[in-house]
Amino acid sequence: MEQSIVNDFLKEIAVGFRSAKSYPPGHPVMDKVINNTITHLNKLFAEIPEFSMYFLEQTVIFQDQKFDMARNIAVKSLLDTFRKIEVNSLTFESGVSSDDIRNMYEVISSPKLKIKQYGSVADMLVSKGTTKIKINAVKFGIQTGGAVQMTTAKPEAVKSQSEIVEAIKNLKDLVEAGITGLELKTKFSEVARDIASAPAQSRQSYSEAVARILEQLPAEHRIELLRDVELKPFVLKLLSKLKDETLVELIMAKAEQKGDKDFKGIISGMGEEKFARIMPVLKEKIPDVYKYLAQLGLVLSEKMSTTVSKEDLRNSIIPYYNMLDSQNAHVREEGLKSLITIAGRFVKQGNYEMADEIIQRITAAIEQESVAMVLTEVIDQLRELYNLCAANKQKKSCDKLLEPFNKILGRGGLSVQFKKKVIKFLSETGNRIVLPMLFSFLWESGIYPEVRTAIVKFGKDAVSEALLTLKEAEEMFLRTKLVDILKNIGKESIEILIENLDSGEWFLRRNIIAILGEIGDQSIVDRLLPYLEDEDDRVRLELVRTFRRLGYESGLLKALKDVSIEVKTEALKGLRKSVDEEKVKELLSLFKEKGDSLHTELLGLIGHKRVAEAAEPIAEFLKSLESRDDTAAEELKEVGIMTLAKLKTKKVRIILEQLKLSKDRTLKTLAAEALKRIS
Structure with missing residues (x-):
């Protein structure tokens, strides 16, 4: 090494x-x-x-x-x-x-x-x-x-090539002389130790030479020699060079000794071809050999699973299936982890039939598992298996791995930590079938940021599910979350949102328009214009707010013809920053229409633009308020006088002098105070 x-x-x-x-x-x-x-x-x-x-x-x-x-x-x-x-x-x-x-x-x-x-x-x-x-x-x-x-052995000196060759020759001489027992074991141990310390590139030729020497021994002496030898890396390589019959006898001896570690080392060190040759012989001598190897964690390595029959593979997995039925949660967890690993190996090998069988058992066990900690501990491995299946285009297996979570999430008493882990797992799959599960988390508290992040990753694929949920949502908190999610998905959702604008539910149309406004793509404004004719004024009002966010002046001007005072008022608010003085003059006719909020907004617009030509229309409007003494009218009188005072023209002074003579006490007082300020 x-x-x-x-x-x-x-x-x-x-x-x-x-x-x-x-x-x-x-x-x-x-x-x-x-x-x-x-x-x-x-x-x-x-x-x-x-x-x-x-x-x-x-x-x-x-x-x-x-x-x-x-x-x-x-x-x-x-x-x-x-x-x-x-x-x-x-x-x-x-x-x-x-x-x-x-x-x-x-x-x-x-x-x-x-x-x-x-x-x-x-x-x-x-x-x-x-x-x-x-x-x-x-x-x-x-x-x-x-x-x-504690003792620290001094490092042994590395033997030269000539010394190792001489040691191997001495070993050969002992074998040819028929010497066995302790002397042979001692010499073999020395040779093994010398070769183990030799440069890596030389070990193979040495091990082949030693293997040929050992094959000269009678079978019983050969097995006796190898039975108790320490299986260092070099020795394992040496054993792999032995004839098949010798290996079988040695493996049998290790099995009788219950030497699981040595058994495992010998099997792991073989080449694939040698393994395929000796396993039928081993199976005859040890009928349950595959179960035994499975318990040692060997049977499903790539080497083994490609050289044994499906029936033997199925039998070898039985011990892991039995673990799933244990009363001990830790044992069930280990069983699941082992089966997930095994299924992953089969997927890598392209043995999808075996992988599917195991995945069926895995998903059934997960669905039935009552201890949340067990599920928490296996999610990371499930993610790895899912990714393997996805990389190998095994969609059926991918979907199967996700199915248990529908039932799991329907249970009560799940911890926030567990929910967050499930959300992360489902999100990372990128599989659209998890969207209903992710949306089900919106009813939960304390995990919304994680849910939103997970859903938004799906982009436009999540829009239809969000709209469907929004359509059925009655709780305000849920609607708020859904609107927020759609806003965060952004431009990817625009086309699907517009396609759903013809929905029969007014609140859905309103929410879609609001979301489009939040997304902020000005290219859609012309496609929204027809909804100025929507039958519901709440939809039209939201549309005007969207036009306001998008700075769509043409749409706002058209909205001023709406029958709803609230819609027209909102349109005026949107025009305050964009319209010029000439356009304001065209809007002065709005004083003749009804709506205190509309008039308040119009006065604010005039004051903002300092439109001198508005003085007389304002005066006429104020005179029309002389017969009213309600709170709204009193506020309008104050705003009207303040707006006049901002215009600062000779005509304004004349108008204020006239209003100072008004029978309306409020107008009279406000006009007098305004005259003092502009003097």
Whole structure:
């Protein structure tokens, strides 16, 4: 194993440790760290299916190699931390998931007091359901009276090529001389140790030579020799070079010894062709071999699943299906995670039939699962499986994975945290069938920002669902949310919104027009003009407000002909900034129409533009108010006099002098005060 690969992996763990100290689980930074760690871990797994790393002061022992980390500041700091929290070793087995990595970082970054609540750092990791990563699974030194005496072996000298060749020759001489027993075992162990320390490029030729020598032994002696040998990486490679019959006998011996770890190592080290050849023989000798391999996490690797029958594959998955029926929630969770991983492997291999069968069981189990925490823990893996199915264009499987959430979301008592996680998952699928589920969250409180973000991601695909919900919505709070969502979708929704303007419900037409105004696309104004003839004045009023937002002067001028005073008043408000003095003169005839709010707005417009020609029409309007003493009329008299005073012309002074003689006390007083101000 090259030191650089081990160094890179340890550096990544150091980065992950520092990140876990600063960011909570689920943060994008942590997600990136976890993905990077998995990438480095897979590089190691490519050479060895399972490994342990031992930490002694500033030294890392990887399998049978030692690496000095004294000059690697990041890793040295990590080792110091491991020493403080009593992490002496880490063991990684094939099948490590992102959740396992996440749990590892959470544990090693936890304060000592928190760790003590679980007993030890190893116990804390186990409590989180992580079984593929183990802390302190391997002890160092010699146990004496319950204490572990740490010993550091001196690194053995690397043998030269000639020395290794000579050692292999000596082994051959012993075999040819018929010498067996302890002497042969000792010599074989020496040769194995020498080859393990040799350069990687030389090991294959050495292992092939040793394999040929071992094949010369009688079968019983050969198995006896290999039965108890330590399965270091080199030895595993050597075993893969043995004849099929020898491997079968060795595997049988390991099965009898209950040597699961060795059994797993031998199988993992074989080539695909050799595996395909020996499995039928193994099946005859061990009828339940596939179930056994499944329990070891091997049966569904790409190597195995492509070389065994569908019936055998189905049988091998039964142990995982049985886990789904457990009374223990943690066991059910592990069963689901395992099946999700298995289904993903089948999808990658293009074995969609097997993947579909497993997905059926997964979705049924998820739908029936009563413990929300179990569902929370598997959502990340479900997302990965969904993405795999989508990438392989398995739409049926994608839809199937989403179906259980219809029922799950109908339950009560779900935590806000769980709902947010489901919302994120559904949103990231990009599948339109989740839209009704996402819209169902609008009735919930405390999660609206997340719901809106999720729905808006779907763009125009979400518009029709939003309009359908808006059409049926009776609660004001719900309508407000829906309008807000459609506004946030923006220009993508314009065409669908306009198509739905012919809806029979007035409030839907009104809301659509309001949304179009908020979107702010001026190119649509001409298409909205026909709705100035809408039968409902509330729709026309909203249209005028939209014209006002969009600065559509032509539409506002046309709205001044509306029969509704409120609509005309709103149109005048919109014209205040855009119309010129000449256009205001054309509007003076509005004084003859009814509507106090309309007249107030017209007076404001005249005052804003300082239209001197408006003096006489204002005077006539004020005289028409002499017979009224209601509050609205009194306010209009005050606004009218103030507007006249702003015009500051000789004609205005004459008009004020005339109004000073009015029989209306209010007009008389206001005119006198105005004359004093302009004198």
